[in-house]
Amino acid sequence: MEDSSGRSYKNLVARDHALIVAGDIIYNNQGPPPRDYKGSYSYSFLRVVATFVQRPSLHDNLQKQLTRERFQDNNQGSRVVVVCGLGGTGKSQLVLSYFQQHRWEYTASFWIEAGRKETIERDFLRVYHLLFDVTGQGDVKIEDAVLGVKKWVVEREGRWLFVFDGADSIDRTKSDKNLNNYVNIEHFIPDTPSVDVILTTRSPSAEGLTPVEVVKVGEMEAVEATALFQKCSKMDCKGHDKATVNKIVGELGFLALAVSLSGTYVYNTPRLKLDLQEYLDEYRTRRKEILAEMPTWLVHQYGDSVLTTWETTFEAVTQQCDQASKFLTLLGFINFDDIFIDLFLPISQDNSYEQNKEDGAGVVWYNRIFGGAEPDMYTIEKCFRVLQSYGLLQWKPENSYAMHKLVHAWVFDRLHIEDQRRYVLRSYVLPSLSLLFNAISKAGHTPKARQRLVPHIMANFEAVSKADLQDLDIEIAIRLFKTSGDLLSNEGRWIEAYGIRKFVYFKTLAMRGGDHRQTISAMGDLANTLGGQGKLEEAAAMNKEVLEKRKRILGKEHLNTISAMNNLAVTLGNQGKLEEAAAMKREAS
Structure with a gap:
């Protein structure tokens, strides 16, 4: 990028770092000021899955935390709402639905993929380039980009929404491996009353980020789980089939991802549509294999199987406390x-x-x-x-x-994953x-x-x-x-x-x-x-x-x-x- 005098922005930074103040660009009246961006940003195309089922009580609770009378506790910082729950409960889809419905209430909204430090930094660089009309990721240091984005929202009128999705690596432990992946999430959160922040996570540290009530996402209501299964299987279940669906979602513990994957499995297996009871019998005998099925991204917008996401959680628990x-x-x-x-x-x-x-x-x-x-x-x-x-x-x-x-079933099933783990299974039998x-x-x-x-x-x-x-x-x-x-x-x-x-x-x-x-x-x-x-x-x-x-x-x-x-x-x-x-x-x- 060049300013109005023809000098490249990269050369300006290299020659005089003072041209960047708290991450903001000083054009010295030789170029355009940062633009007043309005709209929404996300690295990936965001849409609620076609099979999404509204969860009114959770949606209302999330809205309540963000729209209740602000600053009643004299807190002049941003309002952070943590959406917490076990992997596969549907946290991201819930927040994405809220994001799509309410983003028009904000001057601008930003969806940050917070699963890894690299993705957060990537998104902040892109937001920085968007706000300041800068091209080329290599031109700006990440620290300057983070400070620049923060300063941008502080200095402008309006209301801004930041969603940090999948912030699961925010726990500092003694494990060197985990420290390499550790994300100091507070460093990326703009601290100003004009900013609302929604953070989805499985992390135990998240509740300490905010005095606001945590929105806890757990099992679906039975009617919600039934509707989700029917959408994914594309079956209009009535009579006997409806009763069987109720049994299926109950067997799945009303877990959103498991219900979604099971419904899709039925849709892709025509013989099961003729007799849903056959699927229930098949699930009971092949539970581990079915729950290990990888989701289809375009259908489920979820990258891990039910078992994989819990294995990640198990590893985090082991790092924190092996006992x-x-x-x-x-x-x-x-x-x-x-x-x-x-x-x-x-x-x-x-x-x-x-x-x-x-x-x-x-x-x-x-x-x-x-x-x-x-x-x-x-x-x-x-x-x-x-x-x-x-x-x-x-x-x-x-x-x-x-x-x-399902977590209970997985805890036992995981001991059978490999033949060499049989000794682990046996070592828990006698205790x-x-x-x-x-x-x-x-x-x-x-x-x-x-x-x-x-x-x-x-x-x-x-x-x-x-x-x-x-x-x-x-x-x-x-x-x-x-x-x-x-x-x-x-x-x-x-x-x-x-x-x-x-x-x-x-x-x-x-x-x-x-x-x-x-x-x-x-x-x-x-x-x-x-x-x-x-x-x-x-x-x-x-x-x-x-x-x-x-x-x-x-x-x-x-x-x-x-x-x-x-x-x-x-x-x-x-x-x-x-x-x-x-x-x-x-x-x-």
């Missing part, structure tokens, strides 16, 4: 809801625990996470705090935490079993505490039973699952107890053979569970087999044989075979 990342992996082995702190606090070392510890069943769960150091409440709270700050956990009024069901064993021991005979453990016991069983267990692991799992099965049976949770006791019986049978005392005991437990379910014929047949084996191996007078007689007598009585039951009772007495 928290390991703790998160452990959470994949219990239920995603009602995660309470007391569940993780160690128990007093009573005799029963010490005995189990000696034979391997009482593996100390915190060895894997805390290197053997017994955690206290404050250590556990720190892990929760880090995970909550990244949106991986949410605090509930019931005095516990919850995890999005998770130990954790539940401790919790059951602490609950004692308190009904409320025991009932609270049931969802965690069942989630743990589902996770561990899928693992590639070795013989020693199976032995320990059998011992600890017996404890879980006892709790469930004592609480009358016969359906849940059946699955666990069936697992224990068949694993013991495979390892010990049919006549081993542990196998016979496991068969007796399974028979009692069948009886509790009302499956009396099956229970009676199994109880008879247990009795026959105990008579043959232990003799009629052994206490275990007498116990088997009593169990069979109870089952016969429940069948209405009162004479047989009475005869068995007499034999046992």
Whole structure:
């Protein structure tokens, strides 16, 4: 670029840096002043995706934060509104919709891609060139460009909007790698009352940027998620299909990106349009592969799969607190809801625990996470705090935490990504079993505490039973699952107890053979569970087999044989075979 005297701007800067003051251009009356730019800027063409579904409550909250009475707290700086949420919740689309609807209320608006320092600097250079009608990125230093843009909005009347999208690298940690990517976002924010700033982020530091209420983006409303799925699948679902769609979006946890990708998957797979239930079945068996599908940019305007965006978050958590990342992996082995702190606090070392510890069943769960150091409440709270700050956990009024069901599934699924990670999966199996064993021991005979453990016991069983267990692991799992099965049976949770006791019986049978005392005991437990379910014929047949084996191996007078007689007598009585039951009772007495 040349000024009116024919001298290039680059040469002017090289000859006399004083010609740039706070990034602004001094033309010395030899050229045009910076122009009064009006309009919108973005590096990429911005449009809301065609399938976008309005989220009125979030939109209204965002508008409220930007239009409420300003300076009531005597703050003379820019108003910064943070839009925060887990990756894939639809933060950018929400803000983009607001940007498109309200940019006419501003003299000028600027969309800055803030995912990396390089993209922020690129956009500020382009904005600088736009405002000052300067061409050629190499002519201006980035610091001069940043200061110039800031000074430009300060010195002009009007109202300006800056959107910093995807500002996820604004946390300074001890990691050298992360420091190279670190963005001091405050350095780029103009500090003047005429500027509104919207910042989308997953970062835990963002809330500290502003006293204004954070707009938290989470799950979609059920009706919103259903509408999004129908738009993406291009299906006008009614009747049975509508009910299936409701099941699908519920299975997806109402997560915007997952719903969008699933709807598109159905649209691109004609056979699924004929039977949506087939997709639901397919998703349940191929969840990891489907969630790993990369979005189509022109359709979704999102560059990462659901799994990729969470992997990025996991890496950030690991860099900040390695214990928290390991703790998160452990959470994949219990239920995603009602995660309470007391569940993780160690128990007093009573005799029963010490005995189990000696034979391997009482593996100390915190060895894997805390290197053997017994955690206290404050250590556990720190892990929760880090995970909550990244949106991986949410605090509930019931005095516990919850995890999005898809995040919970991903935490477990990620352990299967590569064969070499199998050892990582196995290294969490025994700690998770130990954790539940401790919790059951602490609950004692308190009904409320025991009932609270049931969802965690069942989630743990589902996770561990899928693992590639070795013989020693199976032995320990059998011992600890017996404890879980006892709790469930004592609480009358016969359906849940059946699955666990069936697992224990068949694993013991495979390892010990049919006549081993542990196998016979496991068969007796399974028979009692069948009886509790009302499956009396099956229970009676199994109880008879247990009795026959105990008579043959232990003799009629052994206490275990007498116990088997009593169990069979109870089952016969429940069948209405009162004479047989009475005869068995007499034999046992």
